Amino acid sequence: KLIGETVGVVRDTAFAIGIQSLNINTIEGIPDDGDNAGGGSFIDPLPGQHLPDSLKDKIGQPIATDVNGDGDMPEYVRMYRGSLAVKKPYGSELRLFARDRRIPQTIGTGNKIQYVASINSDFAGSAIAFFGCPEPEVLNVIEEIELGEGLPHPMLDGEWIKRSSRTGEAYMMYEGKNMDNCIEYAKKANFRLVHIGDIFESWGHFGLKTARFPNCAEDIRKLTAKAKAEGISLGVHTLTTFTGTNDPYVWPVPNDSLCKTGSSVLVKDIGEHDDVIYVKDPTWFKNTGSTHTVKIGKELISYRTVSEDAPWRLLDCVRGQFKTAKASHKAGAVVDKLANNSYKGFLPDIYLQDEYARRMAEVCNETGIDLMDFDGFEGLEATGHGAYGENKFIDLWYKNLDRDRLVCGSTTAHYYWHIYAYMNWGEPWYSGLRQSQINYRIENQRYFERNYMPGMLGWFKLEGTYRPEEMEWIQARSAAFNAGYLLRVDESIEKSGFKEEFFEAIREWQKARKAKAFTAAQIEKFKDPKNEFHLEKTGESSWALYPVSLQMEYEHKYRSVQTGEPVATRVKINNPFTAQSVQLYITATAAEGNRTATVSQLRLEINNYQTLEINEPLKAGDKLIIDGKSVYLCDATWNKLKEIKAGVLPKWSEGENEIVIKSDFSGGQAPVLKFDFKCVGAAEVVSAK
Incomplete structure (x- = not known):
């Protein structure tokens, strides 16, 4: 099974x-x-998943996927x-x-x-x-x-890490400057783990950033101690064996143990300005990598390509690449083709990687951090020794620790399974919150279930433009798969009018998840990313769970009409619940970059007998909240600027509602109004089991 x-x-x-x-x-x-x-990835749809006709005879066959390039993967793909x-x-x-x-x-x-x-x-x-x-x-x-x-048998709080409930908890990433805020935010959301990001000056030697931590390890150790006093663990991010071109392993003198794809020898002497290099064997230089770099002695040299005929030549060479010293080289000198990481840097070979492992352990020991996030872990495969190279690295790191740590990373292997605490894949950079790598995030939960791993949904970021609905969307998915996640937070949250609502949503949803408060039927509904919910605290161990319908991205914008004819936009929305007071959000977005043009005399005619009139001119960046009780004018991050008098609010009828939106525009560059319509159903009472 x-x-x-x-x-x-x-x-x-x-x-x-x-x-x-x-x-x-x-x-x-x-x-x-x-x-x-x-x-790899294979075409293998689950029951109910749509498979294009062109692929129906290819079930079981491998398929290339690139979730970072494409932003997601098709739902019919299974990933192993x-x-x-x-x-x-x-x-x-x-x-x-x-x-x-x-x-x-x-x-x-x-x-x-x-x-x-x-x-x-x-x-x-x-x-x-x-x-x-x-x-x-x-x-x-x-x-x-x-x-x-x-x-390896790592322990956490006296318990084998594979049994610990902490490894599946949601946690925070903080990369801001004020570390007091870091701890404050974590406490408000009840996060017990905070990821403070990349703390290194360069990848390779992994010296600590003095701009962020002037006293280096001492400052980080003080911070970890301060956080620990509040019950919070801190962790850091590294690109494992990725090596930056500014690192001493590369510049000013490249290390002889940088990873190679192969080597040949010079067949002719070269001077320090020669841009053609003659080599005995062209085989290894066809694998140009992203930097096209060869190493001869203490010099790095880039080349465009290798010639297609003998005598074999590296063409269009640029000498002294990455600020290394140009030099003359004699025939017979070794020419190494260097391997690249995916960030256009370099990697260590199977021997030099040991120094990286020891240095990473040293960082953990001297700073007192509780989490090491080995991003770029797949770079260890570049040695050509595959999973053995990965095992060798992680085993040496683990054996050099002064105590067990939480560990995660960008890839897994069988031996690594014994050491890591969790894996956390899925990124927010590729689309909106509800779209970025959603199928990929869900497919990962199947992987975790198969392999006795805690659920993790990946990374999310907290934007200043978010509303409580966005935060509760994340929480419902977390409850759906009993999965933690990383939430990236910084000082921009201070500008949000919903700051406290964000923290409350995180705190209460995660408390309810941990208390196993939700029924199997509710959890099944949470699994559909199209479903929205609102959770409201009613007691220390009880909550009201409301189903929510959020129908978004309707637009009302300027267009040419006959003289005297109002600009009207007609939309239909469905209220699947009982009749209720109108709730919606309106956002004014700039047209052609104009920040001063306005929309005025906004009027919503609902079902031909109710109206909502807002006599407040709106410019780009303005927002409106209609919460069923009042109408508020807000700034770009939802801070309430003033209440707008609009009389008794109309109601959504149960079922279909017809809405006609009318307004005056100051001209063709007046802002576009975006409408998100909201309906809320009856509450279900949930409580701790």
């Missing part, structure tokens, strides 16, 4: 079968090109993050292997080819644990294996 591709457990509701690697050189999957953990356990026609297959890494190899083809240098690791000691047990006993058995076989 469930195939745990990372944890290595397959199960139905009654029984489970699993295997566990007992060391870092026994890795998941089968020996393949690069020894990465495998997995590993291949220790895989689905087969007869059920499933569990696979682990070891490789003799003393033997160098070449992986990849074409312009992705790479030479993989040897390392002193072979089959010796390769071992697995194989088990079967009733499904509810799986974690107990894995814990027994961890303790009996000397595997």
